[in-house]
Amino acid sequence: MNKLASAITIQNVSKLYYKQHQRTLKEFIPALLGRNKTHETFWAVKNIDLEVKKGESIGIIGPNGSGKSTLLKLIAGVTQPTSGSISVTGRIAPLIELGAGFHPELTGRENVFLNGVILGMTRAEIEKKFKTIVDFAELWEFIDQPIKHYSSGMYLRLAFAVAIHTDPEILLIDEILAVGDHEFQRKCVTRIEEMKKNKVTIVVVSHSPDLIREHTEHALWLEGGEVKDSGGAKKVVAKYFG
Amino acid sequence: MQFFSLFTTYRELLSELTWREIKQRYKQSILGYAWVILNPLIQMLVMAFVFSKILRVESLGVPYAVFLYVGLLPWNFFSGALAGATGSLVANAGLITKIYFPREVFVLSAILAKVVDLFLALSVLVVFLIYYHISLSWHIVWVVPIFGIQLIFTYGLSLFLAAANLLYRDIQYVLGLGLIVWMYLTPVIYPTEMFPDRYRWIFQINPMAVFINAYRQVILAAGEPNYMSLGIAAVVSTSVLMLGYWFFKKLEGVFADVV
Numbered sequence: 001m002n003k004l005a006s007a008i009t010i011q012n013v014s015k016l017y018y019k020q021h022q023r024t025l026k027e028f029i030p031a032l033l034g035r036n037k038t039h040e041t042f043w044a045v046k047n048i049d050l051e052v053k054k055g056e057s058i059g060i061i062g063p064n065g066s067g068k069s070t071l072l073k074l075i076a077g078v079t080q081p082t083s084g085s086i087s088v089t090g091r092i093a094p095l096i097e098l099g100a101g102f103h104p105e106l107t108g109r110e111n112v113f114l115n116g117v118i119l120g121m122t123r124a125e126i127e128k129k130f131k132t133i134v135d136f137a138e139l140w141e142f143i144d145q146p147i148k149h150y151s152s153g154m155y156l157r158l159a160f161a162v163a164i165h166t167d168p169e170i171l172l173i174d175e176i177l178a179v180g181d182h183e184f185q186r187k188c189v190t191r192i193e194e195m196k197k198n199k200v201t202i203v204v205v206s207h208s209p210d211l212i213r214e215h216t217e218h219a220l221w222l223e224g225g226e227v228k229d230s231g232g233a234k235k236v237v238a239k240y241f242g
Numbered sequence: 243m244q245f246f247s248l249f250t251t252y253r254e255l256l257s258e259l260t261w262r263e264i265k266q267r268y269k270q271s272i273l274g275y276a277w278v279i280l281n282p283l284i285q286m287l288v289m290a291f292v293f294s295k296i297l298r299v300e301s302l303g304v305p306y307a308v309f310l311y312v313g314l315l316p317w318n319f320f321s322g323a324l325a326g327a328t329g330s331l332v333a334n335a336g337l338i339t340k341i342y343f344p345r346e347v348f349v350l351s352a353i354l355a356k357v358v359d360l361f362l363a364l365s366v367l368v369v370f371l372i373y374y375h376i377s378l379s380w381h382i383v384w385v386v387p388i389f390g391i392q393l394i395f396t397y398g399l400s401l402f403l404a405a406a407n408l409l410y411r412d413i414q415y416v417l418g419l420g421l422i423v424w425m426y427l428t429p430v431i432y433p434t435e436m437f438p439d440r441y442r443w444i445f446q447i448n449p450m451a452v453f454i455n456a457y458r459q460v461i462l463a464a465g466e467p468n469y470m471s472l473g474i475a476a477v478v479s480t481s482v483l484m485l486g487y488w489f490f491k492k493l494e495g496v497f498a499d500v501v
Contacts, residue, residue: 077342
């Protein structure tokens with residue numbers, strides 16, 4: 001395979017969001033008749049061009065509401081661009097708001113399988129990695145308890161442990177490292193570095209200048225949905241935080 | 243074909259989500275899964291008392307309790323599956339905004355979880371059939387294709403409702419009301435023969451009426467189903483599924499934006 005093969009190609013992508021004010025017909029119909037506004041539109045991201053090669057890592061920075069998470073959702077394929085085109089090659093594992101696939105009534109063990117399958121693994125693969133996952137999460141003691149009894153730290157550890165063992169080709173990370181204790185954070189970063197060595201493409205959204213500077217090669221700075229600057233991580237981070 | 247990807251590429255996801263649905267439901271209750279059997283049983287006993295002892299509804303030569311239960315089971319499955327499927331996308335909003343896979347997996351897993359319930363509730367029927375010495379014939383194998391067609395119909399309708407409910411939550415309330423009306427326009431608690439002739443056409447355009455009559459015919463009357471009606475119901479059901487799937491897929495791209 002070509003070493004410089006593209007993992008993510010984004011061409012002139014824009015995303016227009018409708019914000020609907022009325023969630024029920026009872027609210028919607030009077031608003032329509034009374035010629036009130038029924039929705040507002042805004043551009044969440046505008047004219048974005050981006051190419052990430054296989055095995056590269058890129059950090060996305062910018063203030064709240066600048067379109068970082070929308071861009072991540074577009075890459076993950078959960079939302080469609082209003083215009084422009086996106087092509088993504090390879091299996092994606094999104095670490096966006098961890099544990100979305102967890103169910104509080106189910107045990108840790110059941111949730112590992114549930115979440116693993118949601119993230120695209122087969123049951124057989126999960127079985128093989130089960131020990132590694134629980135080792136990583138350090139949760140053997142509680143693995144057969146319903147996770148509603150877990151602390152938020154335990155919850156996060158389990159969710160991260162599953163997500164990071166899915167063997168993705170592209171890893172999307174949205175601010176998740178901000179949670180969890182220091183030691184676990186270090187463990188996660190180590191694991192991410194390991195994945196980088198294995199040519200996993202990584203896209204990180206973060207407010208942490210250190211994380212971007214030290215762990216990604218490139219950075220993309222978004223402001224109001226548009227690209228303000230992009231290039232080497234150190235240079236862009238210095239400008240953004242400087 | 244894209245439609246069948248749930249049974250190939252996403253097979254494990256489908257079964258995992260179905261099990262989650264089943265396991266979570268009764269985790270906090272003492273009787274647990276017994277409720278799946280107790281619920282329709284008690285419902286049937288109460289209704290059987292009211293309709294056979296007080297209102298004296300006819301029941302085609304078999305004990306009313308059995309007559310009722312053969313109609314009530316597929317009806318309860320239908321209404322439970324529709325209700326579950328309609329809310330399934332909203333209930334999984336957390337996943338829909340995070341990760342991509344075909345969204346109909348939520349709809350189908352909600353329905354399949356109810357199929358498991360139906361099988362458990364079926365055990366009561368078996369007891370009743372033995373208790374009342376109802377003799378079965380080989381025609382009973384017709385239950386399988388009839389249920390297949392009912393599943394197709396249920397899935398098709400669910401795809402419409404789930405997608406629409408994501409846009410407007412009114413759908414789930416309208417559905418609750420609609421199901422009550424629909425049940426009274428379906429021969430669940432009474433036989434078709436008691437329904438006024440003038441309005442009998444309603445049963446012809448109502449696939450649920452066709453299914454329930456067919457179940458009774460092949461289980462209780464040991465006869466063949468009405469092939470004509472069943473054929474029409476099969477065509478209607480398949481069309482509903484094709485339209486429902488098309489509608490669902492058309493809206494799928496905006497699910498993450500509106501949920």
